[in-house]
Amino acid sequence: MSTFQELLSSWASKLSIYEKQEAESLVSWLLEHHLGWRRTQILDEANEDTFPSKLFEDFERLKTGEPIQYIMGKGPFYGREFLVSTATLIPRNETEELVHMIIKENPKAGLKILDIGTGTGCIPISLALEMKSPEVFAVDISEEALEIAKKNGDALNAKVTFSACDILTQTPDVPELDILVSNPPYIPEQEKTQMHRNVLDFEPGLALFVSNDDPLIFYRTIAEKGKQLLKSNGKLYFEINEKYGKEVEDVLKNLGYSDVQVLKDLNGKDRIAVGRS
Ligand SMILES: C[S@@+](CC[C@H](N)C(=O)[O-])C[C@H]1O[C@@H](n2cnc3c(N)ncnc32)[C@H](O)[C@@H]1O
16 A cells, blocks of 8 residues: 555656656546546555556556547646547647637627637637637538537537538638637648657647648638638637748738737747738
8 A cells, every 4th residue: 555645656657758747747637537636635545456447547558658638538728628539639738828819809799700620629619618709610621520529519518610621622601700710730741750759649640730842731721711701800810830930920911911910829939820801
């Protein structure tokens, strides 16, 4: 028999693919998920013989580098839990910053909003729940991702209309928008070599990668369609690859967007591009 603190340290030391602090937080997340354990119970006794076998199975998965959100089937975003699957990207902190900015900048009631490439639906669902009675639409090319997004919308009681659309070949039938938002795939294939295995091996390539030949394809296409879909003075919000701030800014300016800005995330990297139609 050991205490939870001893157990935490011993299990974390077996997660050698992660730094010590990250390993401890992953193990404590897993213990909380399976045992309802809290960090305040640090000195309580922990008897491994009574642990459910699923906890040990999940710990083995963690050792392979599989992201904990896929193991638990859920992840946090903007104060809520979202279901995730291998068809969806795991929602990121940078995207919470984008959502926060849209909420703060747009206090008006009844705004019409479209999210392109919705994944788990984390962006439109958060906006639907945090803004004043907006009318929210969201599209994705992946039917599996849309299924998860719809489940999230239902579970969180958010009014969002989800539909399938390949934005590179189709235009969603949602005109007169006040806000168009997208966090599209933005990693050129050539950057794969610099990425962590736990992203490469587990997250869907469809959500992450664009061809090296045209890494701005989603930004250009969405900004062009935004010109038709947004009301005059409507706002376009993009999450961007830190390496392409200037290029995305030029795309927006060349298409005639005004008040174009590229903003940094909390890590000081170019992460959000905005413009007015
Ligand atoms: C970077 S992920 C963003 C997911 C989610 N919005 C988020 O922020 O967590 C990009 C999303 O775009 C979708 N996608 C990829 N190609 C697409 C296309 N041609 N048309 C529409 N959506 C597409 C992917 O399925 C994926 O869900």
